[in-house]
Ligand code: NG6
């Protein structure tokens with residue numbers, strides 16, 4: 171080889187490699203904890219604080235030693251590592267204060283309150299995401315990613331009427347963009363207590379078919395209500411129907427004995443599946459939606475976590491969750507994928523202490539504040555309902571920081587679509603805003619307004635929070651949650667009152683009116699309203715065209731009408747839109 175050619179080849183090879191590496195989009199791992207509060211992560215309860223957390227911007231005194239802090243027992247070193255190496259967001263929100271609506275909105279880009287039937291689902295509900303609409307998974311799939319979901323689903327399965335647990339379960343995650351799925355149908359406290367892999371119940375013996383009922387009890391199978399002596403974990407409220415693994419649940423179930431899960435092994439099973447997915451797809455871009463069940467009830471962590479925190483099963487389940495996160499991070503490190511993988515850690519709603527089982531969560535809480543400095547928790551209109559831990563790490567692109575940008579999980583669809591290079595243009599995903607610059611740290615701001623969903627709707631705009639009047643109870647006595655319902659409007663200035671203690675509605679009626687009107691506008695906006703219709707009317711002569719304009723009816727206001735006369739040199743009518751509207755009204 172001539173001497174002159176060699177450096178050229180080396181140079182070309184050097185140039186080619188980084189180019190190829192750069193052109194590969196990042197892997198994305200979305201870790202979605204269940205019922206984990208803002209204050210449950212030690213990076214949030216013992217933080218390097220942002221200006222808004224320290225009160226510096228608002229001119230507040232720094233937090234005093236007497237304010238709540240996580241006690242030494244509850245540490246989340248792996249989630250903290252993500253926060254240290256990435257961006258820790260302080261004003262990021264689940265879209266709702268419970269699971270199903272949060273997951274629905276995050277996956278579809280549509281606020282769940284727009285769609286009836288998206289409340290907390292029973293375990294035998296039909297799939298509530300219609301195949302064909304864009305989802306978090308389908309945008310990655312379209313961009314050539316391998317896509318997978320592991321963990322809690324709670325978005326229903328099967329057609330109207332629910333799934334056939336003994337046959338093929340369709341439609342499900344595989345029909346809305348996931349190449350592979352290993353899930354539980356609903357929650358740990360709801361039957362059926364089995365895993366579903368792609369379209370089948372795992373380990374089902376056809377000779378022992380599953381029957382599920384959310385109405386009548388099935389035969390004379392023991393229940394928590396009738397046979398409390400069979401229980402190792404007792405309910406505190408509800409949860410007194412089918413008994414599986416010594417724990418009574420919501421709903422009745424018979425059969426499927428070989429397929430029943432063991433709660434103590436669930437985190438291991440899901441974590442193994444998640445790390446296997448990463449391993450299997452190490453050589454191509456992948457999107458993994460990893461949705462652990464911890465620390466949702468029933469809290470039955472593996473015995474190796476028993477006593478890990480001194481806070482009883484709730485604390486130990488959080489330690490287990492942190493371990494799962496650590497396993498995923500270690501897998502990325504081992505495979506050399508960490509640098510080019512965006513890991514996003516967050517939670518589906520705020521925290522709850524007693525959610526229906528006598529698991530010592532209340533007794534062993536000590537001075538721990540699961541919702542951090544915020545009021546309320548799961549089920550609540552107050553910030554504790556939706557403001558959750560939210561951390562983004564992507565070593566190749568994202569510099570460690572703390573961000574106060576206002577973000578909702580509903581934004582992940584548009585943002586990840588932009589990240590994957592397949593921008594979203596479907597009006598059904600209209601509530602999703604592309605906040606990628608904030609997620610990657612190049613912008614300090616994201617949304618200007620955000621709707622929070624619990625018993626009623628709230629609107630966030632900058633420092634302001636408006637909670638619309640609601641008829642529900644102020645407190646849920648079973649869970650001891652301040653729900654934030656009030657027949658009067660509520661207005662809080664979160665810059666000076668993040669704990670939502672001082673209702674300013676009476677003092678600032680104009681602000682209440684402004685925010686109520688804004689919320690009303692968002693509520694009324696529809697998919698069609700986002701995109702105008704366009705009618706191109708071409709007149710053959712000067713008579714009004716009868717075809718095309720007829721039938722617009724109520725859509726006339728959002729219809730742009732382009733009026734042209736046929737042929738060159740002819741005049742066009744002076745006010746085509748007004749004439750068209752007048753005509754549409756007559757029709
Ligand atoms: C409630 C359950 C609660 C939990 C919740 C759903 C009772 C009394 N309470 O109805 O235990 O399962 O539903 O939680 O049944 S979520 O995180 O999936 O939204």
Ligand code: CA
Nearest residue numbers: 204205269518
């Ligand atoms: Ca939840």
